[in-house]
Amino acid sequence: NGGNKVDKIDRFSINNIRKEYLNFFKSKGHLTEQSFSLIPKNDKSLLLIGAGMAPLKKYFTGAEIPPAKRMATCQKCVRTGDVENVGLTARHLTFFEMLGNFSFGDYFKNEAIVWAWELLTDVLKIDKDRLWVTVYLEDDEAENIWHTKVGIPMEKIVRLGKDDNFWELEVGPSGPCSEIYFDRGADKGCGKEGCTVGCDCDRFIEVWNLVFTQFDRQEDMTYLPLKSKNIDTGMGLERLACVMQGVDNIFEVDTIRSVLNHVCDISGTKYGSDYKKDVSIRVITDHCRSASMMVS
Ligand code: GLY
Numbered sequence: 001n002g003g004n005k006v007d008k009i010d011r012f013s014i015n016n017i018r019k020e021y022l023n024f025f026k027s028k029g030h031l032t033e034q035s036f037s038l039i040p041k042n043d044k045s046l047l048l049i050g051a052g053m054a055p056l057k058k059y060f061t062g063a064e065i066p067p068a069k070r071m072a073t074c075q076k077c078v079r080t081g082d083v084e085n086v087g088l089t090a091r092h093l094t095f096f097e098m099l100g101n102f103s104f105g106d107y108f109k110n111e112a113i114v115w116a117w118e119l120l121t122d123v124l125k126i127d128k129d130r131l132w133v134t135v136y137l138e139d140d141e142a143e144n145i146w147h148t149k150v151g152i153p154m155e156k157i158v159r160l161g162k163d164d165n166f167w168e169l170e171v172g173p174s175g176p177c178s179e180i181y182f183d184r185g186a187d188k189g190c191g192k193e194g195c196t197v198g199c200d201c202d203r204f205i206e207v208w209n210l211v212f213t214q215f216d217r218q219e220d221m222t223y224l225p226l227k228s229k230n231i232d233t234g235m236g237l238e239r240l241a242c243v244m245q246g247v248d249n250i251f252e253v254d255t256i257r258s259v260l261n262h263v264c265d266i267s268g269t270k271y272g273s274d275y276k277k278d279v280s281i282r283v284i285t286d287h288c289r290s291a292s293m294m295v296s
Helices: 001-009 012-026 054-059 110-122 140-150 237-245 254-267 275-295
Strands: 031-033 068-078 095-104 131-136 157-160 172-183 204-217 223-236
Touching: 001 131, 012 031, 012 068, 012 095, 012 110, 012 204, 012 237, 012 254, 031 110, 054 068, 054 095, 054 131, 054 140, 054 204, 054 237, 068 131, 068 275, 095 110, 095 237, 095 275, 110 204, 131 140, 140 157, 140 172, 172 223, 223 237, 254 275
Parallel strands: 031 068, 131 157
Antiparallel strands: 068 095, 095 223, 131 172, 172 204, 204 223
């Protein structure tokens, strides 16, 4: 039904979801802040900000006192590591906005997990049956919270190793994590036997990463324990919008689609008629967004 689709896109527009997220965490006692610049300050380990936690490292390590023990932001991010996937998958962008809630020695796993579920299912009304979660291989505590407090059946909690469920940058705050995936349906997947959470295809799409920040990774790759246990979460706003708007591809999300339409207008091309051209249109759309944000 075309009418319903338009209502859905309106209610779940990028701008509305951003507002709902920040308001939700404000109601849970968080200080909400504007995005920091894409250019890191006093951090020689990063060229660009690629995660919501990056401008807040100093608060996680205890080098500076945060303005509040609970904060939430929507941070502009650029991840050049994903550049080869852009245009080919339904979910990768180089520039994206990351929704994040942070605890500096305040709440930990329990609240982070329960609130993430409350926001997705009660506030944003995502169908519970489409959600799966992962936990770090050894993290019995997170698995127990997901199962006993939230009520996720054990068969929908997947344990993964360090490659998937341990979050870190080159240096700085890091720790085991738990991710929330949305199942977009078999028709969006690779169809291979054994395709499940963790598969590289576009069926199970990771929307939210909850990091239980406990370590400070050093340049020599050793991990020192942090003074306090913290929470760092990251959810891609455009990916969440893709799921909520029920569109096939992240490039069809409201604000990104406007850029894509403009790319088609000025190049005299039509989107959706030729696979190779579509890839190019998506790449140009992505790079226009990133370049504009980096220049600004
Ligand atoms: N810092 C959490 C994430 O970027 O996924």
